[in-house]
């Protein structure tokens with residue numbers, strides 16, 4: 643059973659502004675998927691829908707075989723809401739929108755406190771996550787006083803402390819300095835190895851191959867126009883130009899990069915035809 647299964651899903655903001663257009667998509671446990679598309683194409687809307695924050699205007703969106711509806715995720719859902727919240731974690735594009743506690747420590751504890759686990763286990767988890775992200779020194783700080791990169795780390799910690807099987811990340815490298823970006827990519831590579839399902843919305847094509855095997859591409863009219871191997875999609879310059887993910891300048895830049903990579907692999911193959 644796929645973890646997420648969408649069939650002909652449409653989403654309209656305010657009953658009138660289209661954001662998802664006839665989306666059919668199936669994601670299996672343990673997959674790493676990049677969701678690519680220009681600004682405004684619908685990436686964040688998709689992640690919010692997968693996180694059960696909004697619900698399809700028409701069509702059917704299922705998680706773990708259950709249809710996601712507002713009722714399902716509140717009082718009428720029985721054990722499902724608790725199960726779902728434990729399974730799925732969304733890291734928002736804007737960390738500020740995710741942080742609301744007086745201190746970093748409270749922030750990271752907040753999720754686990756909602757779960758049915760012992761105080762000792764909560765403290766253990768919180769400490770593990772702080773150590774993993776190297777933010778122990780920030781634990782007594784007020785989140786609003788942190789730098790952008792620090793806020794991002796705390797937001798990630800506040801989700802990882804719930805230990806969700808499925809991580810949704812919205813433009814995770816946006817606004818981070820190069821070193822923090824690199825750190826984040828390394829973290830995603832580590833998380834990949836633990837078998838988590840990871841879905842990353844991004845227009846940062848440079849990170850795609852490292853963090854995902856599969857890519858789903860949105861057009862500017864909010865449809866999925868490609869779904870396949872990340873590498874093949876990244877090499878499809880015509881497609882990337884059409885959906886406004888690259889422009890001519892970037893195009894040439896990518897070609898140089900590609901040629902470089904190609905030359906590199908030829909070397910290994912003792913093939914000098916390049």
Ligand SMILES: Nc1ncnc2c1ncn2[C@@H]1O[C@H](COP(=O)(O)OP(=O)(O)O)[C@@H](O)[C@H]1O
Pocket residue numbers: 655656659660661679680681682683684685686687688
């Ligand atoms: N809260 C909102 N109210 C109205 N329209 C919105 C809202 N959020 C997003 N939209 C619109 O929905 C479309 C998809 O947006 P979004 O999912 O944020 O795209 P992306 O994340 O790919 O940039 C855009 O046309 C955007 O203007």
Ligand SMILES: [Mg+2]
Pocket residue numbers: 685686687735812813
């Ligand atoms: Mg977005």
